[in-house]
Amino acid sequence: MTAVQDAPAAESEIGKDRRRKEDQRLITGRTRWTDNIALPGMLHLAMVRSPHAHAKVLSIETAAANAMTNVVDVLTGADLGEAQGVNANAWPITTDQVTPNHLPMAIDRVAFAGEIVAVVVARTAAEARDAAELVDVEYEELPAALDLKEAAADTVLAHPDLGTNKSAFWQLDSAGQGSGRAIDEVLEEARRDGIVIEREYRQQRLIPAFMEPRSTVVDPTGEQITMWSATQIPHITRFLLAATTGVPESKIRVIAPDVGGGFGGKLQTTPEEWITWFVARRIGKPCKYTETRSESLVSAHHGRDQWQKLTLAATKEGRVTGLKVDLLADLGAYVGIVGGGVPVLGAWMFNAIYKWDAYQFNCTTVLTNKTWVDAYRGAGRPEATYAIERMMDELAAEVGKDPLEVREMNWIKHEEFPFTTVAGMTYDSGNYEAATAKAKQMFGYDELRAEQEQRRANNDTVQLGIGISTFTEMCGLAPSRVLGQLNYGAGGWEHASIRMLPTGKVEVITGASAHGQGHETAFSQIVADRLGVPFEDVEILHGDTQVSHKGLDTYGSRSLVVGGEALVLAADKVIEKARPIAAHLLEASVDDLEFANGRFSVRGTDQGTSITEVALATFASHNYPEGMEPGIDAESTYDPVNFSFPHGTHLCAVEVDTETGGLKLRKYVCVDDIGNIINPLIVAGQVHGGLVQGIAQALWEEAVYDDAGTLVSGSFVDYLLPTAADTISFEIDHTTSPSTTNTLGTKGVGEAGTIASTPAVVNAVVDAVRHLGINDITMPCTPERVWRAINHSGGGGADPTEESAMPHFSPDGPNQDHGETGEGEDL
Amino acid sequence: MTRINLTVDGEKVADDVEARMLLVQYLREKLGKTGTVIGCDTSNCGACTVHLNGQSVKSCNVLAVQADGAEVTTIEGLATDGQLHPVQEAFRECHGLQCGFCTPGMIMQSVDLLKENPHPSEEEIRLGLEGNLCRCTGYHNIVKAVQYAAEHSSGAVEGAPA
Numbered sequence: 005m006t007a008v009q010d011a012p013a014a015e016s017e018i019g020k021d022r023r024r025k026e027d028q029r030l031i032t033g034r035t036r037w038t039d040n041i042a043l044p045g046m047l048h049l050a051m052v053r054s055p056h057a058h059a060k061v062l063s064i065e066t067a068a069a070n071a072m073t074n075v076v077d078v079l080t081g082a083d084l085g086e087a088q089g090v091n092a093n094a095w096p097i098t099t100d101q102v103t104p105n106h107l108p109m110a111i112d113r114v115a116f117a118g119e120i121v122a123v124v125v126a127r128t129a130a131e132a133r134d135a136a137e138l139v140d141v142e143y144e145e146l147p148a149a150l151d152l153k154e155a156a157a158d159t160v161l162a163h164p165d166l167g168t169n170k171s172a173f174w175q176l177d178s179a180g181q182g183s184g185r186a187i188d189e190v191l192e193e194a195r196r197d198g199i200v201i202e203r204e205y206r207q208q209r210l211i212p213a214f215m216e217p218r219s220t221v222v223d224p225t226g227e228q229i230t231m232w233s234a235t236q237i238p239h240i241t242r243f244l245l246a247a248t249t250g251v252p253e254s255k256i257r258v259i260a261p262d263v264g265g266g267f268g269g270k271l272q273t274t275p276e277e278w279i280t281w282f283v284a285r286r287i288g289k290p291c292k293y294t295e296t297r298s299e300s301l302v303s304a305h306h307g308r309d310q311w312q313k314l315t316l317a318a319t320k321e322g323r324v325t326g327l328k329v330d331l332l333a334d335l336g337a338y339v340g341i342v343g344g345g346v347p348v349l350g351a352w353m354f355n356a357i358y359k360w361d362a363y364q365f366n367c368t369t370v371l372t373n374k375t376w377v378d379a380y381r382g383a384g385r386p387e388a389t390y391a392i393e394r395m396m397d398e399l400a401a402e403v404g405k406d407p408l409e410v411r412e413m414n415w416i417k418h419e420e421f422p423f424t425t426v427a428g429m430t431y432d433s434g435n436y437e438a439a440t441a442k443a444k445q446m447f448g449y450d451e452l453r454a455e456q457e458q459r460r461a462n463n464d465t466v467q468l469g470i471g472i473s474t475f476t477e478m479c480g481l482a483p484s485r486v487l488g489q490l491n492y493g494a495g496g497w498e499h500a501s502i503r504m505l506p507t508g509k510v511e512v513i514t515g516a517s518a519h520g521q522g523h524e525t526a527f528s529q530i531v532a533d534r535l536g537v538p539f540e541d542v543e544i545l546h547g548d549t550q551v552s553h554k555g556l557d558t559y560g561s562r563s564l565v566v567g568g569e570a571l572v573l574a575a576d577k578v579i580e581k582a583r584p585i586a587a588h589l590l591e592a593s594v595d596d597l598e599f600a601n602g603r604f605s606v607r608g609t610d611q612g613t614s615i616t617e618v619a620l621a622t623f624a625s626h627n628y629p630e631g632m633e634p635g636i637d638a639e640s641t642y643d644p645v646n647f648s649f650p651h652g653t654h655l656c657a658v659e660v661d662t663e664t665g666g667l668k669l670r671k672y673v674c675v676d677d678i679g680n681i682i683n684p685l686i687v688a689g690q691v692h693g694g695l696v697q698g699i700a701q702a703l704w705e706e707a708v709y710d711d712a713g714t715l716v717s718g719s720f721v722d723y724l725l726p727t728a729a730d731t732i733s734f735e736i737d738h739t740t741s742p743s744t745t746n747t748l749g750t751k752g753v754g755e756a757g758t759i760a761s762t763p764a765v766v767n768a769v770v771d772a773v774r775h776l777g778i779n780d781i782t783m784p785c786t787p788e789r790v791w792r793a794i795n796h797s798g799g800g801g802a803d804p805t806e807e808s809a810m811p812h813f814s815p816d817g818p819n820q821d822h823g824e825t826g827e828g829e830d831l
Numbered sequence: 832m833t834r835i836n837l838t839v840d841g842e843k844v845a846d847d848v849e850a851r852m853l854l855v856q857y858l859r860e861k862l863g864k865t866g867t868v869i870g871c872d873t874s875n876c877g878a879c880t881v882h883l884n885g886q887s888v889k890s891c892n893v894l895a896v897q898a899d900g901a902e903v904t905t906i907e908g909l910a911t912d913g914q915l916h917p918v919q920e921a922f923r924e925c926h927g928l929q930c931g932f933c934t935p936g937m938i939m940q941s942v943d944l945l946k947e948n949p950h951p952s953e954e955e956i957r958l959g960l961e962g963n964l965c966r967c968t969g970y971h972n973i974v975k976a977v978q979y980a981a982e983h984s985s986g987a988v989e990g991a992p993a
Contacts, residue, residue: 027923030931031915031938033866033906040865130849215870215878215932215966264868264932265966297871520930520967685926689972693929696969720875720964728970729961733953757969 015601017529017539018748021685024525025544036261038219038234039294046221047076049280049293050132052122052139053303054114057148057373057713058162061112064122065140072135074127077287081111081121088282089248091273091338094240094493095345097369101172104163104371106338108275108282114143115162115337116373117713118302123279125287129294148373148713152311152334155372162337162371169371171335172344176351176365176427183363184426190326190362194317198325201316201398207387208783209309209334209707211301211717212380213725214519216264218304219294220277222284228257228550229285233277236266237557238517240341240494242549244273245281260547263519267697268379270519271559272305272341298719306707307380309334310347312391317362322403322410326362326426329354329391333369333377340378344369345492349384349478352427356392357436357476357651358414363426373713379559381697382755385477386762393473393763394770394780401774407472407767408440408449415474422744429478431649433741434677436474443653443675446735452657452671460775468670469658469772473764476651479752480565480745484643498562499554500570501639502531502578506623508616510535510542512574515555516567517547521754522686523563529682530568530748534575535615536602554641561752564682569746570642577638582618585636588629589613589621648743650751652676654760658768662776665791667703667769673735674760679743679751687753691736694757700726701758702765704784724784835899839864840908848895854888855879857895858905866907866935870964877963880936881905887943889936889962906935909942917984918942918976927976929967937963941977950981 029035054061066078084107091106109120122139126132149155149162155169162169178184194200221232229251235241238258246253263270276293284291295303313330333347344367351365382389396414400407416423418435425431444450449470456468481487484495499515512531516523528542545551558567579599586604587594590611597604605612618636621627625634657671672695681687704724708717717723742749762783769785770778778793832847839862846861858864858881867890870878879890882904909916918941921927928934937960944951944959951959956977957970965973 023923024926026931027928030928030934031906031919031922032910033864033935035866035868035931037865037868037932039869040859042863130851213966215876215930215964216868217870263930265930267966297873297876522929689926689929689968692969692971693967694969697966719873720871721873725875725964725966727961727964728957728974731957731970733971733974734969 017533018682020529020683022525022529022539022683024522024686025528026522026524037216037264038221038232038261041221041232041292043221043223043290046290046292047125047127047287048129048132049283049291050124050129050136051120051276051299052124052136052141053299054110054119054121054143055117056114056143056145057117057150058146059114059143060146061110061114061121062142062144066122068140069124069135069138072131072138074131075135076125076127078122078124078135078139079283081107081109084109084282089245089278091275091278092244092248092341093339093343094341095343096491097174097344097348098172099491101344102166102168102170103339104166108278116375117715118375119337120275120279123283125283125291150372150374150709150711150713152309152332152370152372156332156368156370162373171339171369171371174344174348174367178363178426181428183424183428184360185362187326187328187362187364191315191317191328194325198320199318199399199402201395201402203314203395203398203780205312205314205391205394206782207308207310207312207390209377210307210380210701210705211707211723212267212269212304212307213301213723214265214267214269217295217297217300218270218274218276219292220280221290221292222280223290224284224288225290228255230257230259231277231281232259232261234263234270235260236263236270236517236519236559238547238549239515239555239557241273241277249281257550260517260519266519267381268307268383268559269304271379301718301723302375302715305340305376305378306336307377308387308701309377310387312387314391314395316395316399318399320403322399322405322413324358324360324399324414326360327354327392329365331365331367333367334372334374335369336372336374336376338376340376342379342383346379346384347387350388352429352478353385353388354392355425355427356389357416357474359416360426374709375715381694381758383560385755386698386759389473389475389759390763393475394767397472397767397770398779401779411472411474430646431476432646432744434476434649434651435739435741436651436653438739439651439675439677440474440653442737442739443655443673446675446737447655447671447673449655465661465663467660467662467772469660469768469770471656471658471764471766471768471771473654473760473767475654475760476649477755477759478647479561479650480644480648481560481562482647483645494556495643496556496566497641497643498556498567498570499639499641500567500574501637502574503637504578504616504619506620508541508619510537511545512542512571513545513552514567514571515552515557516563517555517557518563519558521558521563522683526564526682526686527568527571530571531575534572535578536600537616561754564750565648565746565752566642566644568748568750569644570640572747573640573642574638577640578636579615581636581638582615584632585622585628586613586618589618589627644745646745648679648745648751650676650678650753650756652756652760654764656764656768658765658772660769660772660790662773662794665787665789665794667785667787667790669699669732672732675737675739676753676756677739677741678753678756680740680749681738682750688736690753691757692734694755695734695761696726696731698758698761699731699765701762702783702785704730706784833896835896837898837900838902840905850894850896852895853891854893854895854898855890858890864905864907867905868932868935870932875964876933877940878933878936880939880963882939882943887940906938909938916942918945918980921976921980921983925972925976925979927968927973933963933965937965937973941980944977945981951977953978
């Protein structure tokens with residue numbers, strides 16, 4: 005299969021670094037964020053949230069709030085009852101999964117700090133928030149399940165009525181499914197005559213922290229009830245609103261207007277959406293709820309949060325023979341829409357780019373009394389990649405070889421593709437040798453290794469570390485049949501339709517729902533090429549279920565790989581529908597027509613007509629073949645046949661000050677193979693942003709709870725999002741092994757940077773200090789942890805983060821509120 | 832309620848506002864200047880950055896009453912006569928935005944940065960943008976955009992009123 009079929013090579017749109025169509029409105033402030041929407045008579049909601057991680061709700065006093073000026077209503081969970089619907093889990097990973105019922109508003113018990121117990125409806129947002137302060141809730145605190153390992157032992161129950169915190173156990177076993185040998189056998193051999201490495205790694209809890217806080221507006225005044233929401237998944241939201249609140253799907257319109265980032269964090273149906281939906285329908289007026297950032301951090305789902313126990317078997321020379329993974333994954337208080345599916349998505353990625361004899365993945369998902377955990381950029385695959393790429397460095401240290409050499413000994417060679425892995429996935433294409441060679445050269449690998457030697461020999465106080473990550477991921481979620489086998493509640497197809505307008509413009513409707521990716525630009529390039537129309541004449545419509553009636557939205561690096569392919573198929577159908585009409589207009593035989601560059605021409609003559617002329621002719625419909633319908637619009641639903649497997653080699657140099665533990669990113673090089681590239685500018689942006697998100701996990705970010713279950717990193721003061729001053733510029737490049745699973749040859753890039761960069765950075769940090777006897781530093785690798793590791797006072801695998809917020813203000817500092825005395829008193 | 836008179840994006844406006852109303856709320860809720868957005872509640876993110884009398888401020892950190900008599904420029908008033916400001920142009924040219932939510936603040940801050948330092952080094956740009964968070968771009972192309980604006984438009988940028 006060729007990479008790009010029928011594409012006119014000379015003036016191909018595909019591959020051009022087109023500036024984005026989206027930008028004009030975004031750089032001039034002409035935006036449509038959900039919070040910008042104001043409707044006549046619109047009411048505003050404020051949520052009352054539990055301060056306790058686990059408590060019975062004894063009583064809720066709403067009279068004082070209700071009496072406030074311009075307060076329209078105050079509603080509690082008892083008022084909403086069953087009519088509020090539920091927030092559903094779409095992927096029960098086992099048929100006997102334990103899933104707590106998740107009502108949007110709690111009625112008699114709260115299961116995490118931040119859970120909603122009441123809503124105030126008022127004429128302005130400020131009045132709603134003022135009144136929310138007056139809602140008096142009496143709680144009886146219950147013991148809370150907070151620590152993941154303790155929760156897994158069922159010492160305290162997050163939901164006492166369920167009898168256990170263990171939601172599900174999911175296993176992939178290479179012997180069991182016939183894709184490899186038995187892990188115990190391989191481990192036994194390695195214990196006898198090889199190497200066994202055991203490690204435990206912590207994937208700290210992260211917060212997606214999209215820049216646009218979530219917002220929902222519901223207008224119940226039309227025949228269709230309209231919801232605008234800052235979501236990645238308008239189609240899935242519409243389906244689940246219908247399924248759980250009893251409103252017919254045909255009466256629901258969901259619109260995701262401009263959406264300010266998601267990273268998986270807006271791949272959710274939320275209590276706030278459901279409550280706004282309920283209140284607007286009950287009161288009969290448009291209602292808006294926009295969260296504050298602090299509310300967002302405590303209530304929007306978190307990511308990662310796993311313990312990973314790893315047992316790796318290898319020969320004495322360093323050939324890996326098998327890996328056993330025992331995973332504990334914190335789901336938080338409720339099972340989110342993907343829920344346990346997130347760690348399970350990692351099951352096929354622990355074996356990464358390597359060839360092993362045996363593999364076993366055991367995953368236990370656990371309920372705790374913390375904010376729920378669900379998809380965050382990479383979703384399961386960063387965790388898996390981190391584990392194996394850290395382990396490959398450990399193996400290299402064990403056998404005394406360069407970590408790149410050990411990887412090369414174990415990776416799949418380019419001539420071995422397509423390759424079926426020990427986990428049972430068939431990788432389409434790749435060339436790890438080529439990407440690595442290019443990355444090494446760009447990085448100056450040998451020179452930096454020499455400098456590292458030098459610094460070690462000199463006992464330099466600043467040591468240099470070199471980190472490696474050779475990653476692959478599975479993109480393009482997903483073949484529907486595979487999802488069915490995994491008990492997922494929906495399919496993985498995508499839909500597209502193309503409307504050929506009489507004026508020559510082309511409307512393209514996609515079921516993918518962009519929130520910053522640049523679909524309007526990249527999809528225009530694909531369609532412009534396929535139909536041979538100008539890039540500027542293509543309009544991409546998305547994110548409104550009334551326009552885009554069918555779709556499965558945007559996540560899992562699927563939009564281009566699945567949604568893009570649907571566009572190609574729809575465009576091909578347009579051409580095929582236009583062909584007989586063109587033949588009729590040209591008074592030629594269909595067989596004599598060829599289509600290129602937007603034009604049907606009669607072979608061997610200079611006669612022809614453009615596809616836009618055919619569109620106009622069908623609009624007039626004065627002259628078209630007997631028995632045909634006058635129209636060339638077409639639609640297509642594409643269900644992928646396989647995932648795609650992009651890969652890359654990432655190299656990172658970090659300087660570590662051994663006296664202070666301070667870290668400095670010195671150089672970061674990556675060479676990714678993401679198949680054919682539609683728009684290199686957009687791809688570079690995806691890679692840069694992904695890198696920083698992954699680096700942030702390695703060095704800065706962590707959602708920290710205190711022992712009462714309060715999120716202490718609950719604002720941007722305490723949750724350390726990196727700034728421009730923390731980061732560096734990157735050197736990125738590509739090798740190209742076109743995907744063989746779609747005609748565009750594309751593989752997906754949205755998550756690559758995030759997946760690869762975390763282990764590259766931590767490997768670099770550990771590499772800088774390994775000669776001091778250190779083989780692990782817990783993420784985030786703060787200067788304090790690094791310093792402690794160097795000084796042998798912790799910092800390694802089990803070192804917890806201080807469970808309190810840093811003091812924000814010094815009492816002795818200027819401009820402080822010192823109370824009535826005006827003196828700086830210790831509080 | 833307090834009466835305020837000010838100029839926003841070149842137009843004179845007057846309103847009675849609550850003393851506690853923030854400038855960003857005033858811009859969004861009273862004037863419909865929704866190009867300026869709210870990204871946090873702790874003045875960390877900088878998404879709401881505007882110019883107050885020619886200087887960048889986080890409009891969540893200014894009360895509307897403090898803007899009485901002032902001249903405010905938002906992202907919506909940056910382009911003149913249908914011509915994008917060179918910094919806006921640079922952000923598009925260098926792909927310095929993805930979702931675009933931080934972009935209004937990021938552009939307003941960059942304009943101010945270049946006014947103070949027309950030829951900044953990469954480090955000066957990074958330090959100058961430290962108060963503005965972006966989650967999409969990894970800052971790489973934002974830094975490039977500011978460099979591009981500095982290289983391609985020194986006259987226009989330096990010519991901004993002091």
